[in-house]
Amino acid sequence: MAKNAIGVHVSIAGGIEHAPSRAAAEGCETFQCFTRSPQGGPVSDLTQETIQAFQAAMREHGFSRFVVHAPYIINLASDTPRTRHASVSILRKELERASLLGAQYVMFHPGSHGEATLEEGMERVKKSLHEILDGYSGTTQLLIEISAGAGHVMGSTFQEVGEMVRSVSQFDTFGGVCFDTCHAFASGYDFRTPEGAATMLADFDTHIGLRFLKMSHVNDSQTPLGGKKDRHEHIGAGHIGEDGIKAILTTPAFSAIDWILETEPEGRGEDLQKLKEMRTK
Numbered sequence: 001m002a003k004n005a006i007g008v009h010v011s012i013a014g015g016i017e018h019a020p021s022r023a024a025a026e027g028c029e030t031f032q033c034f035t036r037s038p039q040g041g042p043v044s045d046l047t048q049e050t051i052q053a054f055q056a057a058m059r060e061h062g063f064s065r066f067v068v069h070a071p072y073i074i075n076l077a078s079d080t081p082r083t084r085h086a087s088v089s090i091l092r093k094e095l096e097r098a099s100l101l102g103a104q105y106v107m108f109h110p111g112s113h114g115e116a117t118l119e120e121g122m123e124r125v126k127k128s129l130h131e132i133l134d135g136y137s138g139t140t141q142l143l144i145e146i147s148a149g150a151g152h153v154m155g156s157t158f159q160e161v162g163e164m165v166r167s168v169s170q171f172d173t174f175g176g177v178c179f180d181t182c183h184a185f186a187s188g189y190d191f192r193t194p195e196g197a198a199t200m201l202a203d204f205d206t207h208i209g210l211r212f213l214k215m216s217h218v219n220d221s222q223t224p225l226g227g228k229k230d231r232h233e234h235i236g237a238g239h240i241g242e243d244g245i246k247a248i249l250t251t252p253a254f255s256a257i258d259w260i261l262e263t264e265p266e267g268r269g270e271d272l273q274k275l276k277e278m279r280t281k
Helices: 016-025 048-060 081-101 118-133 158-168 181-186 194-207 242-249 268-280
Strands: 006-009 030-033 067-069 105-108 141-145 174-180 213-218 258-261
Touching (some): 006 268, 016 030, 030 258, 067 081, 081 105, 105 174, 105 213, 118 158, 141 158, 141 213, 158 174, 158 194, 174 181, 194 242, 258 268
Parallel strands (some): 006 030, 006 258, 213 258
């Protein structure tokens, strides 16, 4: 891969074909978006006209790659069959839609095991992942996003994520992991110093494998270390801090992958500039 690219999550209001121009206006080198409402509801087909307009906008603004975030309603660990089957269907369709657009990755949150045991939830997630990827031949790869660990949400430890990864690593259409700095910090991983970052990455390599680290959501955290809540904050304004973010991003593992900001639009330009400065130092 070329030098890592930095971008933000942009809106698709008015049509996904407007996403590249919005990203360019914010000074992005790459970007993330949804292909549909993240909260569910009716989904419009991607017409050939829309796909062509999107790809034309990508070329116009010089973007070589982008990624898609799956809807928030997905729960592959659900003990309700209807919810799990719907989640499998949605993720498969998202991969297919993202392939039509030319996305590099689709990342998703595994979901909550609810009143069932962790082991039962893990088996459902692994089964679901197989169902999603079996027979899928698109160009977009699937990524598991590390979670913040609230309640019974799965995927907040490297051990859990590693088990999911190993279950589908044989699929070429499985990419690996999206690391979220806020989520990992809220789950209890402290990488705010070079020493801490090195220790955490060694742990990641042991349980998941650094070859599966494919991209990162970069957010500061309103939640203290181990607070188990997903609360993004602007870079330097949270409990991780600017130096803490820099400690992880300047490691060789993170310097080789793309970074996506998911902070609030107001003040995000400053966040983007801070990340670009961290990359050059």
